[in-house]
Amino acid sequence: MAEKSPRATTLTPSAAPPPQPREATQAGEPRRINNLTLVDGKTFLATTVAGDIAPAGSTDVGLFHLDTRFLSYLELRVNHHRTVVLSSSEQRNLSAQIELTTSQTVVRESLDLPDKTLHIRREQVLAGCFYDRLTVENFNLHPVSLQLEWCAAADFADVFQVRGMLRPLAGTHFDPVVQTDTLTFSYLGRDARFRQTILHFDPVPTRLTGEGAQYALHLEPRQKVELLLRVEPLAEGEPRAHAASADLLLDYQARRRQRQRDFQDWTARSTAFESSNGAFNACLDTAVSDFFALRIPRPPAGNVIAAGIPWFATVFGRDSLIAAYQSMLLHSGLAVDTLRYLARHQGQFLNPERDEQPGRILHEEREGEMTRCGEMPFNPYFGSIDSTPLFLVVLSEAFNWTGDRSLLEELLPAARRALQWMDAYGDRDGDGLIEYERMAPKGLVNQGWKDSWDATLNRQGELLQPPIALCEVQGYAYDARYRMARLFHLAGDHAFADRLRQQAAATARQFEESFWMPGEHFYAMSLDARKQQQQVIASNPGHLLWSRILSPERARTVAERLMREDMFSGWGIRTLSADESTFNPLSYHRGSVWPHDNSLIGQGFAFYGQHDALQQLFSALFEAATHFRNQRLPELFVGVQRCGSDEPVHYPVSCSPQAWASGALLLLLNACLGLRPNAARHELRIVNPVLPEWLDWLRVHRLRIGHSQVSLEFSRRQKRTFCNVLDVQGDALTVSVDFTRHT
Numbered sequence: 001m002a003e004k005s006p007r008a009t010t011l012t013p014s015a016a017p018p019p020q021p022r023e024a025t026q027a028g029e030p031r032r033i034n035n036l037t038l039v040d041g042k043t044f045l046a047t048t049v050a051g052d053i054a055p056a057g058s059t060d061v062g063l064f065h066l067d068t069r070f071l072s073y074l075e076l077r078v079n080h081h082r083t084v085v086l087s088s089s090e091q092r093n094l095s096a097q098i099e100l101t102t103s104q105t106v107v108r109e110s111l112d113l114p115d116k117t118l119h120i121r122r123e124q125v126l127a128g129c130f131y132d133r134l135t136v137e138n139f140n141l142h143p144v145s146l147q148l149e150w151c152a153a154a155d156f157a158d159v160f161q162v163r164g165m166l167r168p169l170a171g172t173h174f175d176p177v178v179q180t181d182t183l184t185f186s187y188l189g190r191d192a193r194f195r196q197t198i199l200h201f202d203p204v205p206t207r208l209t210g211e212g213a214q215y216a217l218h219l220e221p222r223q224k225v226e227l228l229l230r231v232e233p234l235a236e237g238e239p240r241a242h243a244a245s246a247d248l249l250l251d252y253q254a255r256r257r258q259r260q261r262d263f264q265d266w267t268a269r270s271t272a273f274e275s276s277n278g279a280f281n282a283c284l285d286t287a288v289s290d291f292f293a294l295r296i297p298r299p300p301a302g303n304v305i306a307a308g309i310p311w312f313a314t315v316f317g318r319d320s321l322i323a324a325y326q327s328m329l330l331h332s333g334l335a336v337d338t339l340r341y342l343a344r345h346q347g348q349f350l351n352p353e354r355d356e357q358p359g360r361i362l363h364e365e366r367e368g369e370m371t372r373c374g375e376m377p378f379n380p381y382f383g384s385i386d387s388t389p390l391f392l393v394v395l396s397e398a399f400n401w402t403g404d405r406s407l408l409e410e411l412l413p414a415a416r417r418a419l420q421w422m423d424a425y426g427d428r429d430g431d432g433l434i435e436y437e438r439m440a441p442k443g444l445v446n447q448g449w450k451d452s453w454d455a456t457l458n459r460q461g462e463l464l465q466p467p468i469a470l471c472e473v474q475g476y477a478y479d480a481r482y483r484m485a486r487l488f489h490l491a492g493d494h495a496f497a498d499r500l501r502q503q504a505a506a507t508a509r510q511f512e513e514s515f516w517m518p519g520e521h522f523y524a525m526s527l528d529a530r531k532q533q534q535q536v537i538a539s540n541p542g543h544l545l546w547s548r549i550l551s552p553e554r555a556r557t558v559a560e561r562l563m564r565e566d567m568f569s570g571w572g573i574r575t576l577s578a579d580e581s582t583f584n585p586l587s588y589h590r591g592s593v594w595p596h597d598n599s600l601i602g603q604g605f606a607f608y609g610q611h612d613a614l615q616q617l618f619s620a621l622f623e624a625a626t627h628f629r630n631q632r633l634p635e636l637f638v639g640v641q642r643c644g645s646d647e648p649v650h651y652p653v654s655c656s657p658q659a660w661a662s663g664a665l666l667l668l669l670n671a672c673l674g675l676r677p678n679a680a681r682h683e684l685r686i687v688n689p690v691l692p693e694w695l696d697w698l699r700v701h702r703l704r705i706g707h708s709q710v711s712l713e714f715s716r717r718q719k720r721t722f723c724n725v726l727d728v729q730g731d732a733l734t735v736s737v738d739f740t741r742h743t
Contacts, residue, residue, distance in 0.1 A: 021155070352440060537566070683733070685736050
């Protein structure tokens with residue numbers, strides 16, 4: 001056990017520390033499909049629809065900060081009973097508003113607190129701290145007396161514990177400290193970091209204990225009373241986001257106004273959209289607010305995109321890069337900041353404990369106790385086979401949108417190291433293909449985007465033996481080399497650029513020889529250690545369209561195969577064909593539907609002129625989004641076949657918001673509009689624009705191409721889509737609309 005922090009020396013160790021989440025909720029059921037979520041970068045709140053963190057220690061709720069759960073129980077009770085939810089909603093990740101009442105809690109003849117006569121408005125805001133504001137109003141014809149209480153607890157569980165892992169040893173929990181209007185929970189981790197959760201109540205409770213605050217209220221008819229709780233998570237060594245004011249109400253109002261101003265500033269600096277379809281407008285509004293909320297400040301790089309909530313509120317190389325690519329239409333600055341941060345943390349050494357290699361782009365970065373203690377290898381962890389080529393793809397695309405030569409000068413050294421990693425470490429056996437095999441004992445077995453343990457089963461249900469070469473990764477490598485050839489040519493290194501083009505061409509030839517399945521007229525998902533094909537029909541080859549490694553003829557074949565009923569569920573393309581023996585629509589990667597997967601495939605459809613398939617896919621994902629809370633696509637959903645007027649089936653523990661799911665509709669929209677920016681040449685090509693039948697018109701405002709801002713209007717007349725330039729501000733910009741025929 002680490003030595004006590006000086007702040008912990010006066011505290012009393014708890015005789016009964018809280019159970020680990022897996023032990024506390026063994027009989028519980030996942031309920032994330034009904035949860036409310038507020039996000040502020042590395043801090044997020046997940047509650048029930050009532051705004052409660054309950055049951056205590058449940059694995060799907062809590063106030064989390066820096067990969068630690070700082071509040072594991074918060075329940076509002078009236079006369080010792082739970083409240084009744086009338087309605088609940090989130091507003092742009094900024095706040096939640098919940099309308100509550102009481103059930104019949106006493107015998108009806110007494111009329112002390114009749115059913116539905118007490119109204120409670122619960123407003124929750126996350127802005128550095130978590131604020132829970134109650135407005136209680138009596139609509140009874142008589143005065144009422146009641147007891148209202150907030151029950152609270154903090155388990156300080158690491159995010160990996162909350163996900164279900166058990167730890168043999170934990171740090172020291174201390175008895176709660178009760179003062180006049182504050183309740184403080186404290187914990188000294190095995191990483192020697194002292195953590196506290198401070199609950200501050202206003203007004204002063206009637207009774208305050210280590211289990212929560214109680215208020216004895218007496219309300220006359222139509223009398224209203226307001227109560228406010230501030231919860232502040234503190235980790236030793238981390239600066240406070242803002243200094244907390246002693247005046248709770250003023251602090252709450254100031255933080256809420258600042259959060260709203262920050263959001264308004266974000267939207268003013270982002271592309272704005274409006275269309276003829278109100279439901280689609282709502283989907284895009286949600287995506288805009290999700291990307292605002294999921295930004296993590298990482299000075300001096302800027303704001304990096306977190307992967308998602310609740311399990312991935314941190315930097316993920318692959319996820320953050322794909323989300324950055326998807327959101328280029330919205331705000332290219334997210335991609336620039338993410339690239340800068342990943343370049344600063346590029347692999348430097350051979351470190352098998354973290355799967356680190358020189359030039360490799362990180363996979364995952366964690367700040368929780370288990371990582372800091374070495375129980376998990378994520379500080380940071382590099383076990384991703386695709387984050388390195390994706391870094392190069394996104395760098396190229398960021399340059400297309402920004403034309404920033406200084407960005408190239410800054411990041412091309414990192415790009416060169418990434419390319420060297422692909423040659424020296426990515427291609428393990430020198431055959432021109434990129435393979436993976438973990439070195440870290442606690443690292444990921446599968447290191448592509450389908451990274452669950454059973455994602456790479458053959459048709460007999462057997463696990464593939466590593467090293468494994470994934471088909472889509474070969475496409476990423478091909479695309480990365482061709483893109484980098486252009487950038488190094490611009491930088492004046494023509495010999496290196498020529499070599500990269502030759503490597504890309506060789507990759508394409510080797511790929512065709514190794515992955516094409518003549519009997520299936522499709523590409524194998526992967527190759528095993530013996531270079532034997534994993535002959536299953538999966539969504540992975542769809543990414544080859546996005547990478548443009550395929551010939552037009554093969555691209556048409558792949559597109560047609562992906563849109564057959566065994567792959568296309570009606571809500572999206574499944575990760576695995578329903579005809580495969582290992583298909584399971586309820587699994588994580590063997591038959592579910594992932595929006596980000598579909599968005600990359602959809603962009604590939606556009607690249608090869610497969611506009612009918614693109615519109616069908618875009619329409620399916622949009623219609624699916626309208627059935628989820630806040631018109632937000634989740635991380636994934638169940639891959640059962642769509643029938644009649646049914647709805648998409650929720651995957652019970654799917655993350656939401658998830659950055660690359662929130663970006664899916666943005667990328668599909670980009671694909672339909674056919675935007676091809678070249679900011680360095682002050683040009684924007686619009687290639688084969690097509691609006692789906694549910695969009696009569698769409699306006700795009702303040703689209704940034706380099707130092708230009710352009711506003712465009714797209715309109716559809718029958719099957720033809722037209723584009724008009726409404727306005728150009730800043731630098732001059734040449735806008736052309738091209739209608740090309742694909743053969």
